[in-house]
Amino acid sequence: MSNSPASHPGASEETVDQAPEVVAEGVDEEIVEANRRLFHGWQWYLLAAVAIGYSCFHLITLNVLPMETWSFRIVHIAGALVLGYAVYSGSRFAASESEQAPPWLTWASYALLLPVGYVLVQLWRFQSLIDGGALRIEPHLETLHFGYPLIAATAAAIVLSWFHRQTRSRLVPADLVLMLSALAVAGYLLIIYNGTPARMSTGTPMAPIGLTWSAIAGSLLILELTRRVAGMALVVISVVFLLYVFAGPLLPGFLGYPGLSMHRFFSQLYTDIGLLGPTTAVSSTYIILFIIFAAFLQASKVGDYFVNFAFAAAGRARGGPAKVSIFASGLMGMINGTSAGNVVSTGSLTIPLMKKVGYPGRSAGAIEAAASTGGQIMPPIMGAGAFIMAEITGIPYTEIAVAALIPAILYFASVYFMVDFEAAKKGMRGMRKDEIPKFSRLVRQVYLFAPILILIGALFMGYSVIRAGTLATAAAAVVSWISPNKMGPTAILRALQLAGTMSIQIIAVCACAGIIVGVISLTGVGARFSSLLLGLAGVSQLLALFFAMCISILLGMGMPTTAAYAVAASVVAPGLINIGIQPLVAHFFVFYFAVVSAITPPVALASYAAAGISGDNAMATSVASFKVGLAAFIVPFMFFYSPAMLMEGSWPQILRVGVTATLGIVLLAAAVQAWFFGPVKAWMRLVMLVGALCMIYGGIYTDIAGLAIGGALLMLQRSTHGGGAKPIASS
Template sequence: MSEENNSVSEEKQKEIMQKYDPDGGVRELTGWLAKVAFIGLLAFSLFQLYSSTIYPLPAQILRSVHVGFGLVLIFLLYPATKKNRSKGKIAWYDIGLALLSIVVGTYWLFFYEEIVSSAGSLTTLDFYVGALAVLLVLEATRRAVGIPITVIAIAFLVYAYWGRQMPGFLVHRGVDIDNLVQSMFFTTEGILGTPIAVSSTFIFLFLLFGAFLVKTGVGQYFNDLAVTLAGKRTGGPAKVAIFSSALQGTISGSSVANVVTSGAFTIPMMKKLGYRREFAGGVEAAASTGGQLMPPIMGAAAFLMIEFIGVDYWTIAKAALIPAILYFTGIWIMTHFEAKRTGLSGLSDEEMPDRKEVFKKLYLLLPILAIILFLSSGMSVMRAALYGILTTILVGLLRKEKFRKVYIAAFGAGFAGYAIYSFTTGGFNLVSAIIAAILVTIVVSYLFDGNLVESIEALVDGARTALGVVAATAAAGIIVGVVTTTGLGLKLANSLVTLANGQVLLTLFFTMIAAIILGMGSPTTANYVITSTIAAPAVILLGVPDLAAHLFVFYFGIIADITPPVALAAFAASGVASSEPIRTGLNAAKLAIAAFIIPYMFVLENQLLLIGVDSAVELIWILFTAISGMIAIGAGLVGYWFRKVEWYERVPAVIGGLSLIYPSTMSDVIGLSIFVVLLGLQFLVKKDMIGVPVYKAKPAKTSQQS
């Protein structure tokens, strides 16, 4: 493919990450300090793998050591202020904080029996270590995640302590300092609660999975595959952005990181083709944010949903599938209509990659397909993640042509050997046979080629990616602990329902506003914990199923990344596109209109979540009407379909689209009637029939003409 796309330089990408993603602004360490950090990150990953496979630890020990690793590495890698990021030195006070973090992280390990047998009573040493743990978590969160969630966590602590002084329904008897410290660090309801439990198990392993995928070159392959499939279509680069960002979402838990990595490639292409800067940035921001809504990974927050709702992961992934398809369909349709409206065509032949070479590498998608297979087979999430990592290592081996035949032969031998063994002992399991073959191949690879370097680098990168998640989930544990101790969640839920006078739509609207505000500036995992704790109970009080309520707040917590005035993903895209940030955010919000509509629809009618869907015919009908609805809404908002959509057609188009998305017989009849009439008008109404000039798009231009 031609290199004329003027992709954004690595230095520019790094600058944007540091500005808009706190997790991207680490110190540039050199010399022995860099080696210490490298060893620490590697040890973190090895500890997590060891405790997940060989020697499971008691919950409190696993979680506290997990937090300890995170705190130590954050204080070594994240400076106290942005000014110190470029310096390769570590301040003396950061070394001191790292040493104190070791004390906090190992305290449960050394005093486990004493703490468990104390029945909740604290010694003086316990109190000081617990208080220190809270302070270290808050400071680490400020550095690695940002100020918003840190302020929220502090506000909750203040609320817990000064409960008697709170006004109105917020008043409670207050929690004294001893009980507050005890609940925050010496129970499984505070820092060591559900959020950090999920971080120390599911999330960490899937972050490692993502790191191994990156090492295999899957990220770049997503771009090449997207260009091959969509590059020559109308407005091709915008569709490439949508396609690649949806795939990138499977390996990135951050909207900002997704924007910068894929946007550095797609935004220059869109600008070169002729898209406005703000529109190009908006497309990338909307698509990248939606990557966290797309199964199977879903920005790692889905793993928290498992614990909060009590359903299996596959149930969540299936429920999220149709809303995610509609989200990306909506963006695809609107960019298509915008391209037709402005007369933009696709990429030229010279800018397209070699189709044969791209399709020869389809095996790079095997790890993602393997994860889906493992999860759908009923395998536990942790085991699926571990086997996904092994599959990724196998795929990385297949990239090496020198030993490819050897590795394929080893895989076949391992599969055949397991098959023979299983048949002789009774019973054959396909998944187990695949895993056995992968393990044999990996062992052979180390004998032939010593493939350790890439694996070690992936372990280090995965641990580095996890640091922000550790801090965010630990701080979120503080919030959840206060909510549990004070009963605040139910109070806020009741107040939202009361404010809405018990009306479902108003309650959903207020909950949406709360989720967007709480989600501003917070990473996916943290904003889901906050919104599910504070906002979701209000929806559940109305009789909405737990899964629908949690997905509702999950959607709006994520969409906060593209909702002005604080739209970090859109601002990052504006940095890549050199566009005006607020306008970029408004374009992203407009393109992602489906995300503001669909959650209301699946709460009001759960069939969109595949709840109560009994047949394939019913599922196909729901998809057909919903996609038709997105076409109508896209035409109404963009103002173009097969010809210009006149002002008197645009409002009916949006109304008809909403009717089609809502899955009921009456709304489908109304929506389809409007859809058919508008479609007929697009072809039948001519200038000489009604005296309205038919809009003619500009002559299509190629990227070379741009």
């Protein structure tokens, strides 16, 4: 990862003028998960061709040859399922031949090819009937010759895949069955939706029974792939929601509802109410496009440049590597859509360097986790959640990006000053000149920022998000031609392959979230939750907001940001809107808490990833990262009390709120770290906290009070520690 003298403690000061051109290397390398297969030979080429074709399909469909919406989304999900089951194993890999699956398990898996093959033959028969003028397929044909064998093969293959271990370079036959099942589900839906009036009958007794069987099989496939790529948290929540569909009528109070039959529910699940709804709409357009954009940036080594640029800009400040982590994670957050992924890509470099200059492993991991989480709220890309927000609310994406500007500044300012005050408190040094790249050399490659600038410029010139993303992707390839990492045809194909593989996780997560959204829409539980929030607001709006915060964080624990926000936006945001909160404010409120669930104990994915690198306790790291990112738990409440934070209001008001809130964030960091210009006593910390909250609140009178408190504390600290306080020895 690093070839800098930082790796060699005995580096001589005589090398000061010989600054290395590269500190960070490998930031753009593809992350290989523990359950990911590594193929060789013809299998590698075949999978690469499928991944490249999948990426090209989206680029062509989105820009040149539009496809009917439902059909496009069906193919989008099916392609991700096929790639996902080829790439990710359902069980751990065998370390040796003796650990491989017994022969009977292999033959049992191969036997499942018979029913799924039979189903595919029946699809050809169904297509012939439709082409012959039939308006529907006989229910007994759909049940006996399609539904039963499809469900049996899918369920059995999933179970066998949990026990069927093979070496890392081999595809187990059970996963081949699941790939064919995904094609069968997509094939039936395409035949019925495009050849018959079936989509008009979904949710009624007239709906083809095959829709129910397809939706059940599709749901099983999506849940199993989500388990493989994102863990059990989202799967468990999805299963709870599915059980609610049938158990809801038995529940008391506001959770009860009249009930839905299996046929009525599942015949609507694979429609735009559920799986083909807003989450898949976003993953099949904006998300896949920006994944391709990120893959092109990675192929041209822009990530390495971003991290090196951060080293040159902030490395020599006190606690330098920690501040590098903040800048690098903010920049990488624009091209990396997950908090945990951001931690892995930048933290493997910054966490060891933070420990080298004096940060305990716990603090180093916490800082990286908090900074990487902030990448999800960093304009202009803001991870995938912002695109879902635009899709759900109908608010233009550019308005959402602008509204996110002040909150993002406040968050990163908070993390920066938390880091700075801790560095001052413990007397930490920055990196030496010989440990960082020369800024003058990096400035010569500043053109590598051009794709990001073109993306921003195109969006604000009025281009659609799809067109702007496509232009930025093309710009990434063109700009690479004048950089040391030129993208020729091979590199472009490699970027398209990387994009196809990178997209699997986020598409599976969005599809799984679509199941939850479908349950919420069809059972009306979201409306009942809204009425509960409305009742709480009658007692106290602050209580209603606090309850909404808890639910948003609870829904987001252990889930990727995209799914966490999609679910919270369906459950919590409508309730906030019903109590009188503007849609933009309500959605930003739940979006923020969905994001910071990644650093909220007890289930904090970003913190756990950082702890794995730092070697410290995972739970202790999550508590420390919660403290570093504390501003993110306060600022969303201010959206309600001061909408100017989201650029809602006059420019003088927005400027005043932005400046005073930033000063309040500085006081908040000082209060948490017990250090300003020197040590801060307990009573002063309490006063600082009050002053900070007054300025973050955003009211004119509270701003004046907060400024007065801050000014008095500043003068008191300057008079006491004017010459600079002696650092407290690091424990």
